[in-house]
Amino acid sequence: xxxxxxxxxxxILKIGQSMTLQCTQDMNHNYMYWYRQDPGMGLKLxxxxxxxxxxxxxxxxxxxxxxxxxxxxxxxxxxxxxxxQTSVYFCAGQAGALTEAFFGQGTRLTVV
Amino acid sequence: KNEVxxxxxxxxxxxxxxxxxxxxxxxxxxxxxxxxQHPGGGIVSLFMLSSxxxxxxxxxxxxxxxxxxxxxxxxxxxxxxxxxxxCAVPLEGGGSRLTFGEGTQLTVNP
Numbered sequence: 420x421x422x423x424x425x426x427x428x429x430x431i432l433k434i435g436q437s438m439t440l441q442c443t444q445d446m447n448h449n450y451m452y453w454y455r456q457d458p459g460m461g462l463k464l465x466x467x468x469x470x471x472x473x474x475x476x477x478x479x480x481x482x483x484x485x486x487x488x489x490x491x492x493x494x495x496x497x498x499x500x501x502x503x504q505t506s507v508y509f510c511a512g513q514a515g516a517l518t519e520a521f522f523g524q525g526t527r528l529t530v531v
Numbered sequence: 532k533n534e535v536x537x538x539x540x541x542x543x544x545x546x547x548x549x550x551x552x553x554x555x556x557x558x559x560x561x562x563x564x565x566x567x568q569h570p571g572g573g574i575v576s577l578f579m580l581s582s583x584x585x586x587x588x589x590x591x592x593x594x595x596x597x598x599x600x601x602x603x604x605x606x607x608x609x610x611x612x613x614x615x616x617x618c619a620v621p622l623e624g625g626g627s628r629l630t631f632g633e634g635t636q637l638t639v640n641p
Contacts (some may be wrong), residue, residue: 428622450627461631469627477619492541503576509574516627517562517581520619 421445425510425523432500432530440495440526442510448521450513452477453485455506456525462509468493479518498529534558537618537632550605552635554618559620563601565592565628567613570577577603577616608639 423444432438442452447469454462464477468487482504484496497504510523534557544550555564562581568574578585578592580601585592589608594601605612618632 452628459633461633462619462629478617495583507572507588511574513627516621517579518566519576519579520566520629522566523571523572527572 420456423448423504423512423521423523424425425508425526427522427526429527430529434500434502436500437496438500438528439500440497440508440510440528442493442495442523443491444446444493444512444521446492446514446521446525448514449490449511450515451487452513453483453493453495454511455479456504456509465495465508483495491522497528502530505509505527505530534599535618535630537616537635538595539635540633542638543629544608544637546609546639546641548639549610550570550574550608550612550637551597552603552616552618552637552638554601554603554632556599558623559596559599561604563594564619565601565603566617566619568634572639574617596604605637610641613638626629 426441447471453465456462464481466485468474468525471490474485508526509521536555538553538606563634564579565577572623589606613633622628622630
């Protein structure tokens with residue numbers, strides 16, 4: 420069972436570069452999320468989706484974009500990487516509002 | 532916004548000790564999540580509960596909805612329990628979106 424799969428695990432970007440963090444799930448989750456985790460801080464919501472074709476901003480959306488063309492995939496796009504985007508990123512999914520959350524393995528991103 | 536506070540921030544125990552981690556939140560909720568983040572970074576769900584108590588192996592989670600408080604207990608702690616434990620609750624008016632505590636770093640020494 421793959422669950423929620425996130426790639427890559429590690430990435431170093433130069434300032435101004437762009438990249439896409441991939442997230443795919445095979446659990447038929449309607450709800451999907453992107454979080455970032457900074458040292459000593461709780462997870463912060465970047466973007467979320469309640470179903471294919473529907474996305475919305477979370478607490479810290481600036482500098483990021485998402486799309487949800489299928490139920491399975493929820494990629495996160497960084498257009499112009501900045502040092503402030505150095506963080507660990509997690510994708511997560513839930514079947515419904517009051518259900519268990521499943522997380523990807525995380526992506527450690529460093530912007531230099 | 533639903534504020535989540537966890538205590539303690541850091542906890543060191545000897546193998547075999549009984550562990551308690553606390554979580555308080557500010558706004559009424561429908562369910563609370565306890566998560567475990569391994570030293571390697573991955574996050575797994577331990578419990579989701581909306582009332583009473585749940586048990587899974589040596590882990591027990593309790594919640595008091597009236598007092599807006601939950602506890603995670605670990606009985607007979609073991610070094611492999613060393614991890615960050617995170618409490619999460621729904622954002623006020625946020626549907627399924629969660630807000631997270633800062634986590635409790637637990638270290639269990641042999």
